[in-house]
Amino acid sequence: MNDYPSIAAVDLGSNSFHLVVAREVDGSLQILHKEKQRVYLADGLDDKNHLSQAAIERALAILKQFAATLQDFPLENVKVAATYTLRRAKNIHSFLTQASDVFPYPIEVISGQEEARLIYQGVAHYIHHDNNRLVIDIGGGSTELIIGKHFKHRLLSSRNMGCVSYTKQFFADGQINAKRFAKAQIRAEQELEVIFANYINTGWQSVVGTSGTIKSILAMINANDAEQELITLERLHELKTQFIAAKQIQSLHIEGLTPERQESICGGLAILIALFTLFDIDAMQYSDFSLREGLLHEMQQKLAHKDIRTNTIHNLSDRNTIDKEHANRVSSTAEWLFEHVKIPWQLSHPDFLNLLNWAAQLHEIGLGINSSGLHKHSAYIVANSQLPGFTQQQQTLLSCMIRFYRKKIRLDQFPTLHTVQHHQILQLIVILRLAVLLNQKRTPDQGVSLTVTAKQNSMFLKFNDTWLKEHTLLLADLQQEQKYLKKVGFLLDFH
Numbered sequence: 001m002n003d004y005p006s007i008a009a010v011d012l013g014s015n016s017f018h019l020v021v022a023r024e025v026d027g028s029l030q031i032l033h034k035e036k037q038r039v040y041l042a043d044g045l046d047d048k049n050h051l052s053q054a055a056i057e058r059a060l061a062i063l064k065q066f067a068a069t070l071q072d073f074p075l076e077n078v079k080v081a082a083t084y085t086l087r088r089a090k091n092i093h094s095f096l097t098q099a100s101d102v103f104p105y106p107i108e109v110i111s112g113q114e115e116a117r118l119i120y121q122g123v124a125h126y127i128h129h130d131n132n133r134l135v136i137d138i139g140g141g142s143t144e145l146i147i148g149k150h151f152k153h154r155l156l157s158s159r160n161m162g163c164v165s166y167t168k169q170f171f172a173d174g175q176i177n178a179k180r181f182a183k184a185q186i187r188a189e190q191e192l193e194v195i196f197a198n199y200i201n202t203g204w205q206s207v208v209g210t211s212g213t214i215k216s217i218l219a220m221i222n223a224n225d226a227e228q229e230l231i232t233l234e235r236l237h238e239l240k241t242q243f244i245a246a247k248q249i250q251s252l253h254i255e256g257l258t259p260e261r262q263e264s265i266c267g268g269l270a271i272l273i274a275l276f277t278l279f280d281i282d283a284m285q286y287s288d289f290s291l292r293e294g295l296l297h298e299m300q301q302k303l304a305h306k307d308i309r310t311n312t313i314h315n316l317s318d319r320n321t322i323d324k325e326h327a328n329r330v331s332s333t334a335e336w337l338f339e340h341v342k343i344p345w346q347l348s349h350p351d352f353l354n355l356l357n358w359a360a361q362l363h364e365i366g367l368g369i370n371s372s373g374l375h376k377h378s379a380y381i382v383a384n385s386q387l388p389g390f391t392q393q394q395q396t397l398l399s400c401m402i403r404f405y406r407k408k409i410r411l412d413q414f415p416t417l418h419t420v421q422h423h424q425i426l427q428l429i430v431i432l433r434l435a436v437l438l439n440q441k442r443t444p445d446q447g448v449s450l451t452v453t454a455k456q457n458s459m460f461l462k463f464n465d466t467w468l469k470e471h472t473l474l475l476a477d478l479q480q481e482q483k484y485l486k487k488v489g490f491l492l493d494f495h
Contacts (some may be wrong), residue, residue, distance in 0.1 A: 005145065006021050006022065006023045006025075006032060006073070007021070007022055007023070007078070007296060007299050007300065007303070008020065008021045008073060008077065008078045008079070008434060009022075009078075009080075009292045009293075009295035009296045009299065010066060010078065010079070010080040010081070010296070011081055011083070011202075011257050011291050011292045012041075012059070012080065012081065012082040012083065012086060012107065012142040013084075013085075013139060013140060013291075014041050014042035014084050014085040014139055014142075014162060014164055014245070015038065015039070015040065015041070015042065015139070015140035015163070015164060015212065015264065016036055016037060016038050016039060016085065016212065017036070017037050017039050017059070017062045017063070017066070017424050018034070018035070018036050018037075018292055019033075019034065019035040019036075019040050019069060019070075020033070020034050020292045020293075020296065021033040021034075021064050021069075021070075024300055029095055029125075029293075029296055029297065029300065033069070035065070035066065035069060036299045037062040037065065038260050039055075039058050039059050039062055039402055040055070040057060040058065041055050041058070041085045041086070041140070041162075042084070042085045042140040042141050042162065042164035042168075043055065043164065043168075043264040044056070044058075044085075045085055045088060045089060045141075045414070048090070049089060049090045050089065050090055050091050050380075051085070051086075051089040051091055051092075051095060053487040054388075055272050056094075056095050056098060057261070058412075059095070059099070059105075059363045060098060060099060062217050063099055063102055063103040064102040064103070066102045066103065067102060067104060067105075067114075068105065070105065072083075073105075075104075075105060075106070075350075075397035076285055076303070076350070077198075077299070077303075078105045079108075079295045079296075079298065079299045080105050080106065080107045080108060080426075081110050081115070081118070081291065081295055082107050082109045082110065082115075083106065083110065083115050083139065083141075083142070083158075083291070084112070084115075084139060084140065084141030084142040084158075084162065085140065085141050086107075087108050087109045087110070087111065087112070087392065089142065091108060092418075093416060093418055096418040097372050097418065100418075100438060102431055103115065106146045106419055107418075108391040108392075108393065108394075109391060109392050109393065110391050110392065111158075111391075111392050111395075112142055112144065112158025112159075112392070113157075113158060113386050114158075114388065114389075114390070114392075115142070115144055115145035115158055115291060116137075116145070116146050116153075116156040116157060116158050117146070117156055117222075117294075117388050118204040118291050118294030118295060118298065119135060119137045119144050119146065119210065119290050119291050119294055120135050120146040120156070120294070121150050121151070121293075121297055121298065122210075122289045122290045122291055122292065122293035122294035122295075122297070123135050123210060123287050123289055123290065123293075123294075124148065124150065124151045124210055124239065125289070125293060125294075125297050126287065126289040127208060127285075127287050128150075128294065129149070129150075129205070129206050129209075129290070130149075131147060131149065131204075131205035131206065132147055132148070132149050132154070132202065132203060132204040132205055132206075133147070133149070133204055133205065133206045133207065133208055134146070134147050134199070134204040134206070134207045134208070134279070135147075135148070135207075135208045135210065135274060135287075136207065136208070136209050136210070136211075136272075136284070137209075137210045137211045137214075137215070137290055137291070138162065138163055138211050138213040138214060138268050138271055138272060139163070139211055139213070139390070140162045140163055140164035140165070140264065140326065141164060141165050142158050142160055142161065142162050143158070143159050143161050143162060143275075144156075144157070144158050144159075145157045145158075145159070145192075145195065145199065145275075147199060147202050147204055151414050154202055155195075155198060155199060155202055156255065156386070157195045157199075159191045159192060159195070160191065161187070161191050161271055162267070162271075163213045163267045164264045164267065164273065165267065166184050166187075166266075166267025166268070166270060166271060167249075167263065167264045167265075167266050167267035168265065168267075168271065169184070169187075169267070170183055170187075170273060170410050171184075171264070171267065174248050174249040174250060175247070175248065176243050176244055176246060176247055176248060176249060176252075176266060177247070178244055181240060181243075181244070181266075181269075181273075184266075184270035184271070184274075185268060185270050185271075185273055185274040185277070186274075188270060188271045188274035188275070189274045189277070192274070192275070192279075195199030196278065196279075198418050199279065199335040200279070205285065206285070207281050207284040208284065208285055208286070208287050209231065209285070209286050209287070210286070210287045210288070210289065210290040211274075211290060212261065213261075213264075213265070213268035213272070214231070214272065214284075214286060215286060215288070216256070216257060216258065216261045216265060216267075216268070217231060217236070217239065217265075217268070217269060217272060218231055218286050219256030219257070220254050220255070221239065221256075222234045222255050222256060222455055223254065223255035223256040225374070229262075229285060229286075230283040230284060230285055231272075231283065231284040231285075231286070232282070232283050232284075233273070233277070233282075233294055235274045236269065236272060236273050236276060237273070239254075239269060239449070240269060240273065242254060243266060243269065244436060245312075249262065249263065249266060249427025250262075252265070255307060292406055298389070300451060302368070307354075307389070308389035309354070309387070309388075309389035309390055309394075311388075311389075312359050312387050312389050312390065313358050313362065314361075316362065316365065316385060316387070317361055317362065317365070320365045320367075320368055320381070321368070322361070322362070322364055322365060322367075323364065324361075325359045325444075326349055326364075326439065326442050327360055327362075327363070327437050328360075328361075329439045329442075329444070330360040330363065330432075330435045330436055330439050331356070331357045331360035331361060331435075333434075333435040333438050333439055334356045334357065334359075334360050334431050334432055334435035335353060335356065335357065337431045337435060337452060338352070338353055338356055338432060339430055340452040340453075340454065341427070341431065341452065341454040341459065344454045344455055344456065345424075345427050345454060347424065347427065347428075349420065349424075351394065352424075354429060355394070355397060355398055355401065356401075356428060356431060356432060356435075357400055358398055359401040359402050359405070359428075359432050360435060360436075362378065362398070362402060363375070363378055363383075363402050363405050363432070363436065363495065364378060365377075365381050365382065365402075366376045366378035366379075366380070366381055369381075374406075375402060375403055375404070375405055375406050375407060376403065378402045378403075379399045379400070379402045379403035380399075381395070382395070382398055382399040382402055383395065383399035393417050393418070393419070393420075396415045396417070397415065397417060397420060397425065397442075398426060400413075400414060400415055400429075401425070401429055401432055402432075403429055403434075404429050404433075405429065405432045405433055405436055406433065406436065407484070408484060408487075409426070409429065409484060409485070409487070409488045411426070411488055414426075423457070426488060426490060430459065430485065430490060430492075433481065434481070436460075436473045437474065437477050437478065437481060438474075440473070440474060440477065448455065449463065449464040449467065450462055450463045450464065452466075457489065457490055457491060458490065458491035458492070458493070459490075459491070459493070460493045460494065461478075461492075461494035462494070463492070463494065463495070468494070470495070478492075478494055482494075
C-alpha cells in the first residue's frame with residue numbers, strides 16, 4: 001500500500017474509529033483501503049465529562065492498529081480528526097499524551113462547526129444537487145445539520161444529541177416504551193429550537209442523511225420493504241412501533257440491525273423522528289460519504305497548496321475591513337524574524353509560520369469595536385468566529401497570540417495544548433510583538449536595518465550605526481517591550 005502516493009483520513013468518532021486510505025487518480029480520489037473498529041468511546045464519558053481509563057485503553061488499542069497500517073506514511077499525508085466525545089472530555093490532554101506513545105500522527109480535536117463543514121464537503125464531492133440541500137449526520141454524541149448548495153455551505157450547526165447519549169439518557173435500563181420515545185423526541189426538538197427559524201427561512205429542496213445510525217435505519221426499512229432508497233416518516237413510525245413491541249433493547253432482533261448498533265439505535269431513531277417532525281421532512285436519501293471523505297478532499301487540496309485556512313483568514317479580513325497593506329508588512333517582518341530564530345528556538349512545527357502570518361493578518365481585526373483594548377477585542381473575535389479549516393487548538397492558539405501581541409503578557413492565561421509548549425507560545429508571541437513594533441509608523445519602508453541573534457530564552461537586535469538614536473519613539477517602545485518581556489522570563493537586548 002505504501003508504494004502509492006497515498007493519503008489517509010482517520011475519524012475518531014464517539015461510536016467507532018475509521019481509517020480510510022486513498023490516492024488521487026486524474027483529479028479524483030480512489031479508495032484503496034478501509035478499516036472500522038468499534039470503540040464505544042461515548043460510553044466512557046461520565047456526568048462530569050471525564051473519559052474513563054477503560055475507554056482510553058480501548059481507543060489506544062485501535063490507534064496502535066491504525067499506526068501499523070499507516071507505517072511510513074508521511075505526517076503531512078495523514079489527517080486525524082477527533083469529534084464529539086473527545087472535544088467534550090475534560091481530560092483530553094491525558095488522552096492525547098497517552099495516544100502519542102502509540103500513534104505518531106497529530107490528533108486534531110475539531111469543533112462541532114468544523115465537523116459539520118467537513119461532513120458537508122464529504123457529501124458534496126459525491127452527490128450532486130442543483131438546489132439547496134439539508135445534510136444530517138447523527139453521531140454517537142452529536143448531530144450535525146448543514147444547508148448548502150454545490151460545494152458551498154450556507155448554514156452549519158452541531159447539536160449535543162446523539163444516538164449513544166440519548167439511549168443512555170432515555171433508555172438507560174434497556175426498557176422501550178412509547179413514553180420514553182416521546183420524552184426523547186421532545187428533548188431533541190427542544191435542542192433544535194434554537195436553529196429552527198434560520199433553517200426554515202433558508203430552506204432546502206432535498207435532504208441527505210449520513211452516518212451509521214441513518215444507515216442502520218435504512219437497512220431495517222429495506223428489510224421490511226425491499227430496497228427502499230428513501231427514508232420517510234411513515235417508515236420511521238413503523239420502526240418505532242416494532243421497537244416498542246420488543247419492549248427491551250436486548251429483544252430488538254430486526255433484520256438489518258447489526259448487534260453493535262442494537263445498543264444505541266433507540267436514541268438515534270428518536271432523534272431522526274424528531275428531525276422529520278420538526279422540519280417537516282418528506283423523504284431523506286442516504287449517502288455513504290461523510291466526514292472521512294471531507295478530510296480526504298481537504299488534504300488533497302492542502303497538498304495542492306490550496307489550504308482552506310488561508311481563504312478563511314482572507315474572508316475574515318475582508319469582512320472586517322482590515323488595513324491589509326499594514327498587515328502584510330507585519331506578516332513579512334514576522335516571517336523574516338522567524339527565519340532567524342527558528343533553529344535556535346527549535347520552532348519546527350509545520351504550522352508555526354502559518355500561525356504567525358495569520359496572527360499578523362488579524363491582529364487589528366478588533367478595530368471595528370474600539371481601538372482601546374484592541375488586542376482583547378481582536379482575540380475575542382478570532383476565538384468566537386467560525387474558522388473553516390481550523391482545529392480547536394489552532395483557533396485557540398491564534399487567539400492567544402493576538403491577545404498578547406501588545407501590553408502585558410499573562411502566562412497564566414496561556415492555553416494548555418498538547419502539541420505546543422508554553423515556551424513556544426511565548427516565542428511566537430515575541431516574534432509577533434516585535435514585528436508590530438518594527439512597523440509602528442505604518443509606512444512601506446521604515447528603513448530598519450538590523451541583525452538578529454537568538455538563544456533559547458533571549459533575543460538580541462543589533463541596529464546599524466545611529467539608527468535607534470534617530471528613531472526615539474521606537475527606542476522608547478523597545479525599552480518598554482524589554483520590561484514587559486523581562487517579567488515573563490524573556491531577555492530582549494538591543495543596541
